[in-house]
Amino acid sequence: MQELKEASSEQLQRDRWEEETLRPALNRQPERKTTFESVSLDQINRLYDRTDIADVDFDNDLSFPGEFPYTRGIHATGYRGKLWTMRQFAGFGTPEETNARFKYLLKEGQTGLSVAYDLPALMGYDADSPLAEGEVGKCGVAVSSLADLEMLFDGIPLEDVTVSQTINAPASVFLAMYLVVAEKQGADWKKISGTLQNDILKEYIAQKEWIYPIRSAMKLVIDTFEFCTQHVPRYNPISISGYHIREAGATALQELAFTLRDGIEYVDWGVRAGLDIEQFVPRISFFFNAHNDFFEEVAKYRAARRIWARVMRDRFGAVNERTMQLRFHTQTAGVSLTVQQPLNNIVRVAIQALAGVMGGTQSLHTDAYDEALALPTDKAALIALRTQQIIAEETGVANTVDPLGGSYFVEAMTNKMEKGALDYFERIDAMGGMVEAVEKGFPQREIQESAYQYQKALERGEQTIVGVNKYAMKDEPQQVPILVIDESVRSQQLDRLERTRAMRDKGAVERTLDAVKKAAERGENTMFATIDAVREYATLGEICSALRDVYGIYEEPSI
Amino acid sequence: MAQANKRIRVLVAKPGLDGHDRGAKVIARALRDAGMEVIYTGLRQTPEMIAAAALQEDVDAVGVSILSGAHNTLCPRIVSLLREQGMTDTLVVLGGIVPQEDIPKLKAEGVAEIFPPGTSTQDIAEFIRNNVKSRD
Known part of the structure; x- marks a missing residue:
């Protein structure tokens, strides 16, 4: 009974505010828009107050940092103990170029560190695949085999x-x-x-x-x-x-x-x-x-x-x-x-x-x-x-x-x-x-x-992007300098790939690739066979191709 | 006058290995809403596949979406394949992340217009409507 009474008194206070303060304010100055929406097009209320978080159980829903359900964070001390890891996603061109960028950022x-690989790598193709043409090193660093990854992490201790x-x-x-x-x-x-x-x-x-x-x-x-x-x-x-x-x-x-x-x-x-x-x-x-x-x-x-x-x-x-x-x-x-x-x-x-x-x-x-x-x-x-x-x-x-914990708006949105x-x-x-x-x-x-x-x-102008659909400039100030990935990246990568293929033990490559296939066919864990193949410098494209032979490829349904 | 009633047919094409198809799908739907007939190729089409689809679907325009930086390799090839198969009037437009300095060369190679990020879909529809060649 006590709780019910309190809730309704909060609502009464809210009603009073709307009547005595809000209404005259709106009469003097209407709001800029009839509805206000988030960037997700979710409607946002004028005001959040106690009535919006009446159903929040502070002990069970919020609790303390480091305690279930961790709404306020997983660490009791937040960032006072340790700051977040600053991990910039980087990767372009050859492994040498990206290695230099990594060292610069460190x-x-x-x-x-956070590695961005190029599209051929993301799709499991080597740099010399016809499908890789025009894409080698463009959207990330080009990697086709262990030799590339050795270069990428050269001088960067992976244990640390x-x-x-x-x-x-x-x-x-x-x-x-x-x-x-x-x-x-x-x-x-x-x-x-x-x-x-x-x-x-x-x-x-x-x-x-x-x-x-x-x-x-x-x-x-x-x-x-x-x-x-x-x-x-x-x-x-x-x-x-x-x-x-x-x-x-x-x-x-x-x-x-x-x-x-x-x-x-x-x-x-x-x-x-x-x-x-x-x-x-x-x-x-x-x-x-x-x-x-x-x-x-x-x-x-x-x-x-x-x-x-x-x-x-x-x-x-x-x-x-x-x-x-x-x-x-x-x-x-x-x-x-x-x-x-x-x-x-x-x-x-x-x-x-x-x-x-x-x-x-x-x-x-x-x-x-x-x-x-x-x-x-x-x-x-x-x-x-x-x-x-x-x-x-x-x-x-x-x-x-969790400095925003307890905010009416943030808790209601949560x-x-x-x-x-x-x-x-x-x-x-x-x-x-x-x-x-x-x-x-x-x-x-x-x-x-x-x-x-x-x-x-x-x-429709309901969402704004400054400089694009509002405050656009006809004669924009000069362009900023941009990074251009040279087409020579492809030839450099092709050279390394060719050298890698030439120095391998061909029998070992075939044998380990065959083991990858067999593991996939039998439904065994493929990791052991994959590691063996990688050690013999079987390339990314070769290993993925072995798995393609067993699994087939995905065809997107029309949606 | 018969031409005015014929719906413009557009092939929205996504060449290269990139899978970012948000733009391609949004523009396909916007052009449909603007009254055009739109065929979307799906992902990872080679220039050869795109040219073949354009011929088979008898389109008036090909809208290419590339965000990966592979436009200088892929676009000129799409244009020349279209021209080789006699589609000399087919309009080719490109949307995506294209550096300013690449634009003159792409235009010289036959890309009619390049639409950078932030272009309104209405502007794209209008450009296509105003620039497709009428065919009899």
Whole structure:
């Protein structure tokens, strides 16, 4: 009774304010628009107050940092103990060029590495494939074999530096190459840390760099889980990614829902393969986008932690804390960057990065201002890194844990995100799971629809992009310098590939490739055979081709 | 006058290895909403496949979407394959991430217009409508 009375007195106070203060204010000065929407086209209320968070149970829904359900963060001390890892995604041209960029970024205070591979590598083709023409080293660093990876990490001790590799369809091959490079450096696999993106579901959903049919590809992912749990226990074999889902046009809610439902799917597959959740789930990491709408993003990250903790406890019966704690990387939204007036992008990136920090990210990539034009120059990459350092060390936002916790708006949005994600889970569960939903084209259609609605809102002027559909300039100031990838990258890579092929033991290459095929055919863990093939310098294209022979290739249904 | 009633047919093409198809799909739907008939090739089409599809579908325009930086290799080849098979009037336009300095060369090679990120879909529809050649 007492509680009911209080709730209604809050409502009465709210009604009074609307009558006595709001109404006259609106009469004097109407609002700028009839409705206010987030960048996800979600309607935002005029004011959030006690009545909007009446259903929040502070002990169970928020709790304390470092305690279930981790809404306020997974660490009791937030960033007071340790700042987030500053991990700039980089890769272009030859392994030599990218190696130099890595060393430059480390020298300037970056604390982890993140490799961008080129499109042929992402698709499992060697640089000399006819399909690779025009694409070698363009969107990332060109890698066709162990020889390239040895060069890429030359002088970078893999036992000390954590490296994140953005690679998916051929991820198991890249994990194998990485481990062999580490071994050659004398590193102990048990001590290596780092992350493999290896999130194949979001490839079918959004980024679309696939090779094999979904179920075979899922089997490869589970192979890496099993292998890492046993042999590389500190390594994260997956980074379940909402980033690309968002870039493809999803709303913040769809990014959250599809990413976490992908997470559930991987855990389901791991459990079915006989893995122990308390062993492999703690090494699952996540990767989210940081878009323009500051509070929506903060709510998304906070909701993600709460949902994952509850899913792991209630759906999978987890008991260990680490199994329930969602750890994530954040990257600012590439899609929000503009070609027009590109220096404005520095400001966008700073605000997006701040949202990631306010949301409690474990690591962060800040985009360079020139990324809507090309891959970043040294100078642009440096400003992006400095942006993180300014947030970390000048603004004071890292001085206290979860500074936005308790905000009426943020808590109400966090609740809304959680509810919306659970609704999506129900729909996807009803389809039989995420693999089935993807086969039906469900998340793909949802994202496509959101992308189109956003474009329409933009063209109606309901959403604003400064410098593009508002404040555009006819005669823009001069262009910024951009990084040009020389066509000679291809010939340099072809030379190295030819030399590599010439110096190999041909019999050993054939024998190990055959073993990869046999492991795939028999449904065994393919990692051991893949590592053997990599050691003999079987190329990326050759190993993927062996697996293509067994698994076939994915054909996208028309959606 | 008969031409005015004929719906413009556009092939939206995504060549190269890149899978970023948000733009291609948004523009395909926008052109459809603007009253055109649109055929989308799907991902990873070679220039040969695109030219063959353009011929088979008898399109008035080919809209190419490239974000990977491979435009200098792929676009001129698409144009020359179209011309070789007698599609001399077929309009070829390009959308994507294309550095300013590449534009004159692409235009000289036969790409009618390049639409950078941020272009309104209405402007693209209007350009296509105003620049496709009428055929009898």
